[in-house]
Amino acid sequence: MKSGSPESRNPLASALEMMIRQLLQHQRSHGYAFVQDIKRTSQDLLQVEEGSVYPAFQRMLKAGSAKPRWEASTSGRRVRTHERTARGTKHVDWEISNLEQMLTGIRLARASVQS
Amino acid sequence: MTWIPRLFRRRRIDRDLSDEIRGHLDEKVEELVARGVPFQEAVHQARREFGNVAVIEQEARDTWAWRWVEDFLSDLRFALRQLRKSPAFTTAGTLTLAVGIGANTAVFSVVNAVMLRPLPFHQPARLVSVSPRSDSGPAGHDAVSYPNFFDIRDENGVFDHVVSYRSTALSLTGFGEPVQLRGEIVSWDIFPLLDIQPILGRGFEAHDEEPEARTAIVSHALWTTKLGGDAGVVGRTINLDREPYLVVGIAPQGFNFPVGGEQVQIWTPLAIDARSATEQPVTRQRAAGMVSMMGRLRDGVSIQRAQAQMDRVATALADRYPNENRRWPGIYLQPALEELGGASRAPLLFLLGAVGLLLLLACANLANLLLSRTAERQREFALRLAIGAARSRIIRQVIAESLALASIGSIAGVVLAAFLVRLAVPLAGTSLPRIAQASVDQEVLLFALALTVATSVLCSLAPAVRLLRDGLHDPLKESAHVNLHGRDRLGSALVVVQIALGLMLVSGAGLLTAAFVHATRRDPGFQPERLLTFNILVPNAHYPRARQLVFYDQLLERLSTIPGARSAALAMPLPLTGSSMSMAFNIADRPSPPYARPASNMAIVSPGFFSTAGIPLLQGRGFTERDDVNSLPTLIVNRAFADTFFPGESAVGKRIEPGATSDARGTQMREIVGVVGNARQLPLGSQPDAIYYLPYRQLPWCCPSVVVRAAASPASLESAVRAVVSSLDRQLPLFDVRTGDQIRSVGVTPATFPMLLLVSFAAIGLMLTSVGLYGILSYGVVKRRREIGIRVALGASRRAVLSMVLRQAAILVAAGLIIGVAGTVATRRFIRAIVFGVDTGDAGLLVAAMSVVVLAALLATYLPARRAASIDPTLALRSE
Numbered sequence: 001m002k003s004g005s006p007e008s009r010n011p012l013a014s015a016l017e018m019m020i021r022q023l024l025q026h027q028r029s030h031g032y033a034f035v036q037d038i039k040r041t042s043q044d045l046l047q048v049e050e051g052s053v054y055p056a057f058q059r060m061l062k063a064g065s066a067k068p069r070w071e072a073s074t075s076g077r078r079v080r081t082h083e084r085t086a087r088g089t090k091h092v093d094w095e096i097s098n099l100e101q102m103l104t105g106i107r108l109a110r111a112s113v114q115s
Numbered sequence: 116m117t118w119i120p121r122l123f124r125r126r127r128i129d130r131d132l133s134d135e136i137r138g139h140l141d142e143k144v145e146e147l148v149a150r151g152v153p154f155q156e157a158v159h160q161a162r163r164e165f166g167n168v169a170v171i172e173q174e175a176r177d178t179w180a181w182r183w184v185e186d187f188l189s190d191l192r193f194a195l196r197q198l199r200k201s202p203a204f205t206t207a208g209t210l211t212l213a214v215g216i217g218a219n220t221a222v223f224s225v226v227n228a229v230m231l232r233p234l235p236f237h238q239p240a241r242l243v244s245v246s247p248r249s250d251s252g253p254a255g256h257d258a259v260s261y262p263n264f265f266d267i268r269d270e271n272g273v274f275d276h277v278v279s280y281r282s283t284a285l286s287l288t289g290f291g292e293p294v295q296l297r298g299e300i301v302s303w304d305i306f307p308l309l310d311i312q313p314i315l316g317r318g319f320e321a322h323d324e325e326p327e328a329r330t331a332i333v334s335h336a337l338w339t340t341k342l343g344g345d346a347g348v349v350g351r352t353i354n355l356d357r358e359p360y361l362v363v364g365i366a367p368q369g370f371n372f373p374v375g376g377e378q379v380q381i382w383t384p385l386a387i388d389a390r391s392a393t394e395q396p397v398t399r400q401r402a403a404g405m406v407s408m409m410g411r412l413r414d415g416v417s418i419q420r421a422q423a424q425m426d427r428v429a430t431a432l433a434d435r436y437p438n439e440n441r442r443w444p445g446i447y448l449q450p451a452l453e454e455l456g457g458a459s460r461a462p463l464l465f466l467l468g469a470v471g472l473l474l475l476l477a478c479a480n481l482a483n484l485l486l487s488r489t490a491e492r493q494r495e496f497a498l499r500l501a502i503g504a505a506r507s508r509i510i511r512q513v514i515a516e517s518l519a520l521a522s523i524g525s526i527a528g529v530v531l532a533a534f535l536v537r538l539a540v541p542l543a544g545t546s547l548p549r550i551a552q553a554s555v556d557q558e559v560l561l562f563a564l565a566l567t568v569a570t571s572v573l574c575s576l577a578p579a580v581r582l583l584r585d586g587l588h589d590p591l592k593e594s595a596h597v598n599l600h601g602r603d604r605l606g607s608a609l610v611v612v613q614i615a616l617g618l619m620l621v622s623g624a625g626l627l628t629a630a631f632v633h634a635t636r637r638d639p640g641f642q643p644e645r646l647l648t649f650n651i652l653v654p655n656a657h658y659p660r661a662r663q664l665v666f667y668d669q670l671l672e673r674l675s676t677i678p679g680a681r682s683a684a685l686a687m688p689l690p691l692t693g694s695s696m697s698m699a700f701n702i703a704d705r706p707s708p709p710y711a712r713p714a715s716n717m718a719i720v721s722p723g724f725f726s727t728a729g730i731p732l733l734q735g736r737g738f739t740e741r742d743d744v745n746s747l748p749t750l751i752v753n754r755a756f757a758d759t760f761f762p763g764e765s766a767v768g769k770r771i772e773p774g775a776t777s778d779a780r781g782t783q784m785r786e787i788v789g790v791v792g793n794a795r796q797l798p799l800g801s802q803p804d805a806i807y808y809l810p811y812r813q814l815p816w817c818c819p820s821v822v823v824r825a826a827a828s829p830a831s832l833e834s835a836v837r838a839v840v841s842s843l844d845r846q847l848p849l850f851d852v853r854t855g856d857q858i859r860s861v862g863v864t865p866a867t868f869p870m871l872l873l874v875s876f877a878a879i880g881l882m883l884t885s886v887g888l889y890g891i892l893s894y895g896v897v898k899r900r901r902e903i904g905i906r907v908a909l910g911a912s913r914r915a916v917l918s919m920v921l922r923q924a925a926i927l928v929a930a931g932l933i934i935g936v937a938g939t940v941a942t943r944r945f946i947r948a949i950v951f952g953v954d955t956g957d958a959g960l961l962v963a964a965m966s967v968v969v970l971a972a973l974l975a976t977y978l979p980a981r982r983a984a985s986i987d988p989t990l991a992l993r994s995e
Contacts, residue, residue, distance in 0.1 A: 032142045049166030058178040080135045
């Protein structure tokens with residue numbers, strides 16, 4: 001019952017993970033702040049349950065692409081923040097190139113069908 | 116085992132996760148409240164937008180892949196908690212399984228000791244038993260003659276060693292009281308064959324087989340006890356049968372060969388059989404089957420290849436010596452372990468099957484208990500399903516519960532098995548080889564473990580099926596009394612199976628008991644009551660034939676004048692002891708070549724034997740003192756012999772020529788002078804065997820067994836008998852002193868053991884069946900309380916209610932009986948393998964077994980039926 005790579009999971013979950021990794025590039029963040037960020041950046045198009053970021057966090061934690069830390073938030077609340085690791089960065093690069101390849105492929109295929 | 120530290124690390128991870136999620140919710144609520152949302156509303160909204168906290172938390176935890184370990188542990192913990200909460204259920208379940216697993220483990224430990232445990236030698240799988248394969252009859256039981264053995268040994272190209280062995284008795288004198296030793300006459304390379312080194316001295320060498328050589332190796336036990344444990348014994352001589360033997364070695368402690376029999380005390384090479392007394396030594400008689408053989412396969416030689424080579428050897432021997440060897444044109448090779456357990460195979464497998472049925476019964480009971488529990492807990496399960504538990508999770512919970520139960524049960528069962536083994540092993544006596552070594556060891560524990568797992572899975576099946584099937588509708592919505600009819604198909608099916616299994620056990624036990632009673636009550640053809648028997652071996656070296664006859668005359672005369680003794684006689688072998696001699700003979704009227712001659716049991720007796728043993732003379736005359744070497748050669752046959760070989764005519768006056776050599780003159784044509792009643796030689800055979808008796812004075816060898824008929828208690832004569840023997844020869848040990856009744860009961864021991872076990876299994880099985888039936892019926896009554904209440908309120912009589920419950924029981928019992936009868940008929944074949952002389956199709960026994968089951972069922976039905984009939988409608992209706 002070993003967990004597979006994130007790619008083998010359902011696409012929505014891995015998309016969410018990708019987004020999390022992407023967002024973590026700029027700053028470390030904690031779960032709640034994160035959800036707000038996602039809602040904002042996706043202009044509320046992405047309707048996910050707020051809670052679903054937590055399984056994603058755990059998967060990243062296990063894969064070693066994020067590192068958690070308990071600290072005080074700006075509002076003085078004790079929160080757990082997550083930071084992207086070097087491994088996580090590499091993973092994101094690989095993931096994006098993968099995705100781009102796939103998108104290119106889909107575009108080409110559509111073009112050939114339409115012509 | 117990295118998962119143990121991970122397990123502890125996991126605690127922290129889980130705590131962090133929970134804290135994190137709680138923080139998230141708090142923060143959201145705070146923000147919403149800050150925006151002016153009322154607190155209660157904010158809490159709800161936060162939760163709604165977050166999603167199912169429990170499911171998400173679970174999913175996050177699942178990331179850590181080894182969830183199943185935790186799940187399993189938490190399931191077990193939960194199961195144990197649940198079990199603690201219902202002690203009655205737990206006790207019932209544990210006891211049921213303890214009995215089922217205990218009985219199985221006990222029987223398996225016997226099977227393991229007798230049939231499975233490897234022989235205690237180097238590379239035991241390479242050891243094979245080698246025996247002549249006859250044209251007819253079962254293979255692997257015939258003995259081989261010395262000359263044939265020598266030829267097989269010389270021409271062998273497939274064995275490292277092939278040895279001969281036969282048992283004997285030897286008297287040891289010069290160390291206090293004379294004692295009779297259990298000896299084994301072997302070919303010289305027995306120790307190299309087994310790869311055993313004597314702890315002192317040496318093994319036998321090839322020259323020890325030369326006719327004049329007298330060497331011996333003694334067992335460790337004999338050395339430490341009788342011989343005083345002195346290392347100086349090696350290299351000295353001891354007197355065996357009053358001849359000096361050189362002790363060349365001491366066998367290691369615990370060594371025994373042949374395996375499975377009683378402990379052999381002394382081994383000596385076959386030189387002793389090369390001695391010629393009056394006739395030709397047996398080492399030169401090709402027709403005298405005397406020894407068993409065992410070989411060790413050469414490296415790289417398969418048993419098939421060895422078989423092919425041995426068959427070639429046997430064919431050549433049959434061609435070269437047609438008269439002696441025509442009967443066995445082949446050789447039968449069999450792994451030594453298989454040969455050892457061979458005869459016990461059928462009864463043991465039968466017992467294993469019976470005890471397996473018992474476990475199935477116990478499982479059915481437990482399944483039924485679990486089933487009622489799941490029914491009671493349906494709301495709990497439904498609730499868990501509703502809050503997001505997976506169905507598989509709940510089924511796993513049920514399995515965990517029965518596994519917990521089975522584990523407790525099997526611990527109790529193993530303890531029970533250890534007791535049972537101690538209790539039951541002495542009952543088996545020596546009827547099963549190596550049974551004394553039966554113990555609860557590692558293999559047995561593994562077996563118990565496997566049983567536990569299998570049992571818990573089996574027991575969970577029914578509840579799991581119920582959960583899967585009932586899952587379609589939501590039981591939360593269902594009120595407790597929707598299942599108005601209380602018809603519990605799964606549970607009923609289990610009870611039907613139980614009744615069927617119960618009937619099979621009871622009828623099996625009935626058959627075996629009937630057979631046993633039949634065997635013990637059967638007329639043995641003589642009067643064993645008030646008989647005292649014992650053996651003495653008069654050493655040939657000291658007693659030439661003439662002196663032997665004088666000795667026997669004196670012995671019989673003094674024995675018959677003991678106060679309390681009526682008469683005394685000699686015989687070889689005694690009836691009912693299970694030992695038999697068989698010899699081919701030629702009929703004067705219908706002569707045939709040696710290989711085509713009929714054979715029959717034979718015995719050699721003194722003149723007073725028939726009257727002393729109580730065998731009636733039916734025709735002609737008995738033997739007299741005048742039937743000696745100087746008179747006409749005679750013999751007496753039993754009625755079975757006369758009926759078999761001379762049907763429809765009088766056997767008296769007919770002449771036959773047995774293959775026994777009388778003396779230097781060789782075989783002789785003998786006249787039948789009398790016909791006697793059928794005295795059984797074999798205790799458990801179904802038909803009386805044909806046998807012919809020879810007068811001991813006309814043969815050069817006879818008779819180790821003495822029978823004395825007492826006026827009163829035969830056992831009280833023992834000391835007087837010992838005094839008589841010692842007055843004749845102080846160095847002659849008396850052995851195997853037994854009363855006729857003892858011989859009789861020892862003879863049926865092989866049947867006692869399986870019978871007692873099967874009867875107790877059947878009793879337990881019947882109890883389990885009754886408990887199962889009782890359970891399902893009373894559960895039905897409880898479930899139908901309301902319905903019955905309504906019926907009574909509407910005017911149903913107690914009688915009607917009673918008959919309703921009885922009808923339900925009757926349907927179950929009838930269905931079970933039908934299946935059970937079919938099962939009994941189907942398994943009759945196996946029962947036949949161990950039942951002797953009883954027509955296993957006996958319909959009366961089956962009817963009796965059915966009545967027993969019905970009676971037990973009635974008892975089990977009574978209480979629930981009475982409870983149903985006494986339901987108070989007002990209470991019943993108000994209760995919900």
